[in-house]
Amino acid sequence: MSYSTFNRKHFDSMKEPMFFGENVNVARYDQQKHPIFEKLIEKQLSFFWRPEEVDLSTDRKDFQRLEEHEQHIFLSNLKYQTLLDSVQGRSPNVALLPIVSLPELETWIETWSFSETIHSRSYTHIIRNIVNDPTKIFDDIVTNEEITKRADSVSIYYDRLIEMVNLYNTMGMGTFNVPGKGDIEISMPKLKKALYLTIASVNVLEAIRFYVSFACSFAFAERTLMEGNAKIIKLIARDEALHLTGTQHMLNLMASGKDDPEMAEIAAECQDEVRQIFIEAAEQEKEWATYLFKDGSMIGLNAQILGQYVEYITNVRMQAVGLETCFATKHNPIPWINAWLVSDNVQVAPQEAEISSYLVGQTDNNLDDSDFDDFDL
Amino acid sequence: MTLISKSTNPTKNDKVHRVLLGKKQILVTEEEPLLIQLERAGIHVEYQCREGYCSSCSIKLLWGHVSYPFEPLAWVQSGYLLACCAIVKSDIEIAFFD
Numbered sequence: 001m002s003y004s005t006f007n008r009k010h011f012d013s014m015k016e017p018m019f020f021g022e023n024v025n026v027a028r029y030d031q032q033k034h035p036i037f038e039k040l041i042e043k044q045l046s047f048f049w050r051p052e053e054v055d056l057s058t059d060r061k062d063f064q065r066l067e068e069h070e071q072h073i074f075l076s077n078l079k080y081q082t083l084l085d086s087v088q089g090r091s092p093n094v095a096l097l098p099i100v101s102l103p104e105l106e107t108w109i110e111t112w113s114f115s116e117t118i119h120s121r122s123y124t125h126i127i128r129n130i131v132n133d134p135t136k137i138f139d140d141i142v143t144n145e146e147i148t149k150r151a152d153s154v155s156i157y158y159d160r161l162i163e164m165v166n167l168y169n170t171m172g173m174g175t176f177n178v179p180g181k182g183d184i185e186i187s188m189p190k191l192k193k194a195l196y197l198t199i200a201s202v203n204v205l206e207a208i209r210f211y212v213s214f215a216c217s218f219a220f221a222e223r224t225l226m227e228g229n230a231k232i233i234k235l236i237a238r239d240e241a242l243h244l245t246g247t248q249h250m251l252n253l254m255a256s257g258k259d260d261p262e263m264a265e266i267a268a269e270c271q272d273e274v275r276q277i278f279i280e281a282a283e284q285e286k287e288w289a290t291y292l293f294k295d296g297s298m299i300g301l302n303a304q305i306l307g308q309y310v311e312y313i314t315n316v317r318m319q320a321v322g323l324e325t326c327f328a329t330k331h332n333p334i335p336w337i338n339a340w341l342v343s344d345n346v347q348v349a350p351q352e353a354e355i356s357s358y359l360v361g362q363t364d365n366n367l368d369d370s371d372f373d374d375f376d377l
Numbered sequence: 378m379t380l381i382s383k384s385t386n387p388t389k390n391d392k393v394h395r396v397l398l399g400k401k402q403i404l405v406t407e408e409e410p411l412l413i414q415l416e417r418a419g420i421h422v423e424y425q426c427r428e429g430y431c432s433s434c435s436i437k438l439l440w441g442h443v444s445y446p447f448e449p450l451a452w453v454q455s456g457y458l459l460a461c462c463a464i465v466k467s468d469i470e471i472a473f474f475d
């Protein structure tokens with residue numbers, strides 16, 4: 001079945017499944033099979049922001065004053081985030097648009113991807129501001145082994161789905177020999193399984209993989225360092241929270257069978273594999289934390305605390321898609337992060353962005369009684 | 378540790394409900410969402426958006442009723458509630474991770 005940019009068939013799009021039904025023809029939003037995607041579009045549009053609005057002049061001075069191992073932590077996270085958003089800025093479009101069957105979902109995918117391009121542009125804004133030669137940083141993303149390892153795991157499911165959909169669109173069903181890859185079987189259950197695993201891995205990317213970097217950015221900001229960066233990260237985190245809700249809805253709708261009964265069977269069949277995707281990502285992020293802190297920790301954070309946070313957030317995300325949690329960490333070891341992640345004070349200028357929460361293990365000589373107001377055991 | 382507020386008598390105000398959480402008992406009203414009232418009682422609840430779109434504040438609802446003044450954007454798993462926007466409508470029992 002080949003893709004058409006304007007399907008001439010007459011059909012009721014309210015009866016189509018989210019994916020692998022008819023190609024969308026009329027982009028209409030007056031009726032929606034799954035109104036949630038229309039609501040996500042509206043919310044995302046209301047979040048619109050531009051990186052250039054955030055003033056980073058103080059960050060430049062801050063960065064120069066950071067110790068070398070702290071610069072390593074900061075830059076490595078920035079590189080990793082650049083990788084993740086490079087993937088996210090194109091892949092939902094490339095992988096999902098050819099197979100989507102609902103206009104509201106199609107537009108959500110485009111809106112979602114577009115917001116990722118803002119994230120990517122914000123990294124250029126940050127990097128340009130703190131170093132004289134951005135090329136060095138960007139080049140390292142494709143050569144640094146610690147980063148490229150991650151590129152493999154974040155793109156593998158997307159790439160497989162794209163390859164299978166290409167075959168499906170040109171050749172139809174059957175088994176095809178692809179030079180260098182061997183035989184690839186294309187059938188509806190195989191395509192749906194590849195899709196389900198892709199959505200799960202995207203959920204993991206947006207709901208877990210970003211959070212180590214978020215924690216580091218906010219730990220700098222707790223010391224009133226790199227506050228412009230923290231403001232940008234807050235805006236990115238707000239968008240990501242919406243994106244992860246999008247993939248949670250897709251996964252839960254698929255698993256419920258309400259959208260496509262065959263998808264429910266596939267979801268049930270894939271449960272273990274999906275669990276494994278979550279667990280593996282968590283392990284990789286813990287490794288990443290170790291790499292970040294290889295030359296020294298930063299005040300308030302170390303590899304162990306970050307590792308516990310990864311386990312904790314993974315539990316939260318697994319529960320949200322109906323999976324049994326799998327890590328022993330049941331409490332957030334860095335509860336102060338939530339005050340930074342919350343979006344209601346996003347509009348506050350960075351120099352006013354004082355957060356009264358505490359930092360684990362922080363040594364601060366300027367404590368007074370009020371600093372303990374939010375102390376939480 | 379058990380938190381029982383003695384200052385409010387539930388029988389005098391039918392809009393006050395008990396929230397059971399393990400061995401703790403917290404009294405809440407229908408005036409505000411559950412999250413903020415739990416926080417005031419000194420209980421840490423995970424959150425991010427506080428607006429119903431991120432699902433971070435999802436906690437188990439073992440029994441009892443809650444309602445949402447607006448439909449949250451986040452998926453609410455059956456048997457769970459979103460603390461940031463749920464209004465408690467009866468005595469309830471909640472639980473964090475097992």
Ligand code: FES
Nearest residue numbers: 427429432434461
């Ligand atoms: S804190 Fe985001 S849904 Fe409740």
Ligand SMILES: [Fe+2]
Nearest residue numbers: 085088116119
């Ligand atoms: Fe992003």
Ligand SMILES: [Fe+2]
Nearest residue numbers: 088206240243
């Ligand atoms: Fe995203």
